[in-house]
Amino acid sequence: MSELSRFGVSLEKGLLVKFDQLIKKKNCANRSEAFRDLIRQELIKEEWQGGKEIAGAVILIYDHHKRELVNKLTDIQHNHQTIIISTQHIHLDHNNCLEIIAVKGTPKEAKELADTLTSVKGVKHGTLSMSSTGKAID
Numbered sequence: 001m002s003e004l005s006r007f008g009v010s011l012e013k014g015l016l017v018k019f020d021q022l023i024k025k026k027n028c029a030n031r032s033e034a035f036r037d038l039i040r041q042e043l044i045k046e047e048w049q050g051g052k053e054i055a056g057a058v059i060l061i062y063d064h065h066k067r068e069l070v071n072k073l074t075d076i077q078h079n080h081q082t083i084i085i086s087t088q089h090i091h092l093d094h095n096n097c098l099e100i101i102a103v104k105g106t107p108k109e110a111k112e113l114a115d116t117l118t119s120v121k122g123v124k125h126g127t128l129s130m131s132s133t134g135k136a137i138d
């Protein structure tokens with residue numbers, strides 16, 4: 001960890017009360033940790049908006065019995081193999097599968113992949129978790 005710097009923050013009392021309630025709800029260790037999380041969240045947003053290299057995950061829920069669905073999802077992933085770094089498939093129950101596709105690339109590529117996979121007929125839910133390669137949030 002890099003050297004710590006301290007600074008004071010002035011807040012309206014009402015806002016501080018709400019911040020403390022949020023910290024409690026999120027089980028954050030303390031105000032400093034909560035504040036660091038908020039800053040990192042904003043920096044990640046900035047990374048995604050700035051078009052820099054990002055990391056994230058596409059999460060899909062689907063019924064593998066649907067005709068051709070698995071083949072289509074596999075074809076799409078092969079066409080985007082330059083940004084996919086790993087895929088994990090979990091058989092949730094007799095019908096449902098959970099797929100976690102880890103990606104590293106530009107935000108545009110990640111969003112395109114997530115949209116393409118999510119829009120395949122038979123995918124029950126798809127979401128893109130936007131995270132960071134970690135370099136910009138130290």
Ligand code: NI
Nearest residue numbers: 064090091097
């Ligand atoms: Ni499965």
